[in-house]
Amino acid sequence: MDRTEGGTFFRGAGLVWKWQRLLWWIFAMSLIFAHLATQGMVERLGQALNHSDASQFFVHGFNVAQLGALAAQPDSPLTSDMPAAAHYSVVFMIFMLFLTGGILATYIRDERLRTGAFFEACGYHFWRFFRLLIYMLIVFLPLAGLGMGAGAMYNRIDERSISPFPAVHFFEASAIVLLFLLVVIRIWFDMAQVIAVADDEKRMHKALRRAFGLLWHNFFSLLWLYIRVSIIAWIFIGLGLALWMLGLKPESNIAAFLLSQLIILIWIATRLWQRASESLWYRRHAASSVPEPVWTPAPVMAPVAVAEPYVPPTT
Numbered sequence: 001m002d003r004t005e006g007g008t009f010f011r012g013a014g015l016v017w018k019w020q021r022l023l024w025w026i027f028a029m030s031l032i033f034a035h036l037a038t039q040g041m042v043e044r045l046g047q048a049l050n051h052s053d054a055s056q057f058f059v060h061g062f063n064v065a066q067l068g069a070l071a072a073q074p075d076s077p078l079t080s081d082m083p084a085a086a087h088y089s090v091v092f093m094i095f096m097l098f099l100t101g102g103i104l105a106t107y108i109r110d111e112r113l114r115t116g117a118f119f120e121a122c123g124y125h126f127w128r129f130f131r132l133l134i135y136m137l138i139v140f141l142p143l144a145g146l147g148m149g150a151g152a153m154y155n156r157i158d159e160r161s162i163s164p165f166p167a168v169h170f171f172e173a174s175a176i177v178l179l180f181l182l183v184v185i186r187i188w189f190d191m192a193q194v195i196a197v198a199d200d201e202k203r204m205h206k207a208l209r210r211a212f213g214l215l216w217h218n219f220f221s222l223l224w225l226y227i228r229v230s231i232i233a234w235i236f237i238g239l240g241l242a243l244w245m246l247g248l249k250p251e252s253n254i255a256a257f258l259l260s261q262l263i264i265l266i267w268i269a270t271r272l273w274q275r276a277s278e279s280l281w282y283r284r285h286a287a288s289s290v291p292e293p294v295w296t297p298a299p300v301m302a303p304v305a306v307a308e309p310y311v312p313p314t315t
Contacts, residue, residue, distance in 0.1 A: 101125030
């Protein structure tokens with residue numbers, strides 16, 4: 001591993017720790033939005049299960065059949081609040097898009113921004129990032145077509161093959177390819193955001209072209225920087241889910257809640273780690289790409305003959 005890449009990787013984690021107030025802000029807002037999105041469903045579930053014998057299937061365990069029966073009721077509390085949850089998810093996504101400008105400005109400058117300056121950076125870059133979001137959705141359309149084509153091919157192989165393994169192996173291979181393309185597109189647009197903030201690039205199509213050039217010439221460096229943080233995130237999230245399913249009793253509601261929030265906190269922290277590492281990488285790349293001034297000798301000016309001052313003759 002290159003020493004510079006390793007320094008960027010660990011310094012990115014240090015940058016997240018140094019400006020951890022950003023992490024706690026995002027975590028607090030995600031908790032508030034989650035509470036607002038699920039409050040109506042929690043109230044209706046309480047009305048349906050607080051005085052019902054069916055509650056024991058969820059208090060002392062988790063019964064999928066009972067959950068299906070609850071969802072199949074005409075006035076099911078599980079489906080009535082889905083639009084509200086989706087709306088709050090969209091609002092939270094827009095909120096995070098708004099905060100990204102201030103977050104990247106903090107990481108790129110590596111200095112604490114005053115509250116007014118932070119939100120000024122958020123608003124200053126918001127519409128640029130919104131245009132990048134539209135571009136990203138357009139780029140995702142061919143990828144969605146590939147996914148649909150892979151699904152149709154999977155069904156065709158499954159119908160024609162006697163053994164189920166060819167269809168399964170095709171599904172695994174297509175999932176790996178699609179996931180790889182998603183990661184590459186994510187890195188591409190991440191670097192476009194960094195360029196827009198670091199260089200005050202107002203034209204997002206130009207930022208995308210520059211980001212594509214950076215990704216093309218530094219593909220493995222940026223990919224490995226992104227993948228390492230993702231691996232760490234999935235390891236900790238997997239351990240948290242395993243502890244939740246195997247180590248917690250069904251009655252441990254408070255412990256389950258705290259563990260779930262810890263998983264969300266780890267996910268947010270690792271995402272900020274990726275953004276901080278990308279910002280540091282671009283700052284180092286921009287510094288190293290500036291051409292050094294070529295030394296040229298100062299021009300030597302020939303002495304100019306100066307006429308001697310006129311001295312009048314003595315009489």
